[in-house]
Amino acid sequence: MMKTWTRRLLPLLLCAGASLAALDRIAVAEIETKGKLDAASVAGLAERIEAKLGGGYEVISRSALKAMLKEAAFQQESGLVADREQLARLAEVHGVKYLLATTIAKIGSKLSMTVMVVDCTTGRLDPDRRIAIEADNLEKLFRQLDGALDRIGLLHLPPTEAGLKQLAVLPVQAAPGIGREDGSAFGAKLNEFLLKSGSFELLNRDALNLVAMESALVDAEQAAPGQYVKVGQIAVGDWLIAVKLKRLEVNRLSSGTAIAGVSTREVATLEAELRIIDVKTGALVAIENVTCRRKTTDIPASIRRDWTPADYRNDLMEQAAEQAGRKLLERLDPVLVAAIEGRQLYLTRGEGAGVRPGQTYEIYTPGKTVLHPKTKKPLGTAEKRVGVARIDSVAANMSIASLQDGAAEAAVGARCRLLDDAPAVSEPASPPAYPMATP
The missing domain is CATH 3.40.50.10610 (ABC-type transport auxiliary lipoprotein component)
Structure with a gap:
């Protein structure tokens, strides 16, 4: 009996000694x-x-x-x-x-x-x-x-x-002619969207002010690539986002003739630039541009009936922040297929992250890194399209989609990219405006 235990124990002791020595x-x-x-x-x-x-x-x-x-x-x-x-x-x-x-x-x-x-x-x-x-x-x-x-x-x-990856959005830098309060409002809405996504732990305001001061990133457009190295020495987490608000305007456009009637509509436009910095290396890894344009005709009349110019601007900010947040999520934390049951998919994105019933997502799997034939510089990653899925319902931490095609190759871990968005709001149905009969 003792010999048996010795034979069993000796390999374990040798393994433990080897791991300790290693x-x-x-x-x-x-x-x-x-x-x-x-x-x-x-x-x-x-x-x-x-x-x-x-x-x-x-x-x-x-x-x-x-x-x-x-x-x-x-x-x-x-x-x-x-x-x-x-x-x-x-x-x-x-x-x-x-x-x-x-x-x-x-x-x-x-x-x-x-x-x-x-x-x-x-x-x-x-x-x-x-x-x-x-x-x-x-x-x-x-x-x-x-x-x-x-x-x-x-x-x-x-x-x-x-825990969650840490992310810091630096105070938004506004171009000349754009008020500082507009930059702060856009930054607040972007932070709110990213926080609701559940993908990141966001730094608080005091930490952001410290990062902005120590990294000396006053203007993301004018900062030299070498300046970003300073960021890697500051404990801000995993990703740093430098935002530049480049354009924000609301214009009134008119169309028609005096005889046929003139119609007017408001058109609001926002353009922003997002610079994504890897904190650990201090490297600028990507630049994303966001352009969001909203017309009054895009919003149901019953909703905008009593709107002021400030309401239109707020709506534009929300839409642009969602668009910017989606671009960041797609690059830093893409939607993945978590489980498959027949033609039903469970995706790793839930409420608060811009996922809505009716949206369609392209499902793909990343392949090998594509290199430049001469410089060998990475150009991107090859992709293999797997299929298309439509969002049926959205829960707190996940969404449920039905597979439209590609059932044979859909697999857990595949990535999803938004193809077609569903309207956030819709005009409520109203009865037809039949002419009233006169007695």
Whole structure:
């Protein structure tokens, strides 16, 4: 019996030992402070950082690191990050792969913490593994630490813990001639649409103001691509959206003749530009243009009967914000097929995200990346059309559609793109206007 248990237990112990040996070694340096901070609290924060990393790495504690530095005659203050030769020596002698360097600075009433990862084999600071977070006190900094370590690839949170992708819409920049209040109104409606979609966690107003100030993105049109690199060092989440309101006008048009009668109608137009920035890399990944035009004849007379110019403008803002939000969702969080039952599809988009009964969606699966034959620059992704589905009903977190064609190839995980929209409102039916009989 004992031999049997030994035979069963030995492979498990060997596997456990192999997995433990496979863990990379990471050293946690003493936290560098700038400003008056309580030393005990800072040391406590460093211990908590070590504890967080213990599950995925073999952690070299600060005391052990000090011993290594002393043995290697390595002066921490003279260039812990910059002296690549000594870092390489440290890695060669002690097998340390990464070094976590942290700085906490007190600026006014705020605390700013910068976390950096140094590859000890090269002695270089990885620019993509550097992040800064800000809070009122050390405890609040610690609460943000999980997300910060995850974004620089140290914690590897599972999707259930990592939560929704974070997205920040910078304050809208309005072109000359467009009021600042109009830009704020458009930004508010775009944020409202994205929040209702349930696809993102949106940053609050205070965080947005901090991002706008630190990233120096005053005008998205004039900003050089290099400026976006600054954004990657700010803990704003996963995506940053810079919005430029380029055109907003309401015109009155007339048609007809004096004899036949003259009819007038209002035509409102809004044009906007959306720049999508990947926060982790600081790269500008896409530019989306939005043009929304609304005529009074597009809106049922019973609804617009008592409308003022402000009502038309508000309606235009809502329609344009939905159009802009759909473009962002299609690129960052496309509608997917979640389940299939016969010719009935369940899609991953529900109420509040512009999905309405009557809409038709094209179903497709992405293929290989298409490269430029000479420069090898990615041009896009090949697509295979699977079919077309029509929305039958919309629930809180999903929608139900019926497959119109392509039943054989529809599969879970396929993407959906809006083909034909359904009207948001419709003119209520009214009885025919028959002429009245006279006695």
